[in-house]
Amino acid sequence: MPTPPESTKTSLGQRLRERAQQRWPALAIVNVRHRAGFAYITGELADGTTLPLCRLRYGGYANRWGFAIYLASKDGYEDSYLPNGSPVGTAEEALDCACALYLHDPTA
Incomplete structure (x- = not known):
C-alpha cells in the first residue's frame, strides 16, 4: 500500500477542515x-466530545x-461504500458520509 x-x-x-467549516458547523x-x-x-x-469518524x-x-466508517459497536473501522455506491471517493465525500451518520443529518 502506498x-x-x-x-x-x-x-x-486543509480540505477536510474547509469542508467541515462549510457543511458541518457542529464540528469545532x-x-x-x-x-x-x-x-x-x-x-x-x-463541548470537547471527540468522535472517531472514518478511516x-x-x-x-x-x-x-478508500473509505471505512468507524463503528462504535465494534470500536473499529469497517470498509464501506459511500452514498454514490463506490468504495472510493474524495475525502470530502467520506467526511460527509461519516458526519451524516454521527451528526444525524440524513440529507448529506
Missing part, C-alpha cells in the same frame, strides 16, 4: 492522524481515497 507524500497529508487536512475541530497508507479522521464538538486509505491519488 504512503501519501507530505504534501498530500497537508492538503488532506477536524483532526487527521496518519499511519502508513491510512488517514484516521476524528471530529471534536464544541481513509490512500491509493496513490490525492483525490481518491
Whole structure:
C-alpha cells in the first residue's frame, strides 16, 4: 500500500477542515492522524466530545481515497461504500458520509 507524500497529508487536512467549516458547523475541530497508507479522521464538538469518524486509505491519488466508517459497536473501522455506491471517493465525500451518520443529518 502506498504512503501519501507530505504534501498530500497537508492538503488532506486543509480540505477536510474547509469542508467541515462549510457543511458541518457542529464540528469545532477536524483532526487527521496518519499511519502508513491510512488517514484516521476524528471530529471534536464544541463541548470537547471527540468522535472517531472514518478511516481513509490512500491509493496513490490525492483525490481518491478508500473509505471505512468507524463503528462504535465494534470500536473499529469497517470498509464501506459511500452514498454514490463506490468504495472510493474524495475525502470530502467520506467526511460527509461519516458526519451524516454521527451528526444525524440524513440529507448529506
